[in-house]
Amino acid sequence: AASCNTLMVLSFSASCKIEEVASSCNAIRFYQLYVFKNRDISATLVRRAESHGFKAIVLTVDTPMLGRREADIRNKMVAPANANLEGLMPIDDLDTADGSKLEKYARDTLDPSLSWKDVEWLKSITSLPILLKGIVTAEDARKAVEAGAAGIIVSNHGARQLDYAPATISALE
Numbered sequence: 001a002a003s004c005n006t007l008m009v010l011s012f013s014a015s016c017k018i019e020e021v022a023s024s025c026n027a028i029r030f031y032q033l034y035v036f037k038n039r040d041i042s043a044t045l046v047r048r049a050e051s052h053g054f055k056a057i058v059l060t061v062d063t064p065m066l067g068r069r070e071a072d073i074r075n076k077m078v079a080p081a082n083a084n085l086e087g088l089m090p091i092d093d094l095d096t097a098d099g100s101k102l103e104k105y106a107r108d109t110l111d112p113s114l115s116w117k118d119v120e121w122l123k124s125i126t127s128l129p130i131l132l133k134g135i136v137t138a139e140d141a142r143k144a145v146e147a148g149a150a151g152i153i154v155s156n157h158g159a160r161q162l163d164y165a166p167a168t169i170s171a172l173e
């Protein structure tokens, strides 16, 4: 069994399954979610996390589409297979187009229309607390509370999403 700290957030893009992590880790576990165009896939993952003892859903709200990652385009970036999507969609379906395969995958799967109504949708399918990851303004922090989020994670996704995103330390203030 992996030795774990007291709290972990399992990435949506993890190469280990929700079930494997649950059975090998005693930490309090949160599950990080992206909203797919195909809501059934996101809902299935939420249910799996819930039934395996994950205590909260971390909805990443700063990635309705992937930022333009020029190094990924140059290097024809391929992400490792997402173990949790096995059986839900093809996970090793790498096309031969030039450029970032990760960007193409994100474009095909992520819902670019992600908005506050999706927090409502998520609340309707789970009783777990929902944290919104990727909030960088006070205005959005207030909206998050109004939308029923249990908490926020102030983050700019490591500045990988929007060029000129504010540093999180200044957003925090």
Ligand SMILES: Cc1cc2nc3c(=O)[nH]c(=O)nc-3n(C[C@H](O)[C@H](O)[C@H](O)COP(=O)(O)O)c2cc1C
Binding pocket: 011, 012, 013, 014, 032, 060, 133, 154, 155, 156, 157, 158, 159, 168
């Ligand atoms: C290689 C890599 C993969 C990442 N994958 C995810 C991911 O699957 N989900 C997510 O919400 N954020 C992901 N992130 C962003 C990180 O969770 C985090 O936001 C970033 O490292 C910046 O840290 P901060 O949020 O504490 O400022 C990834 C970052 C890197 C560098």
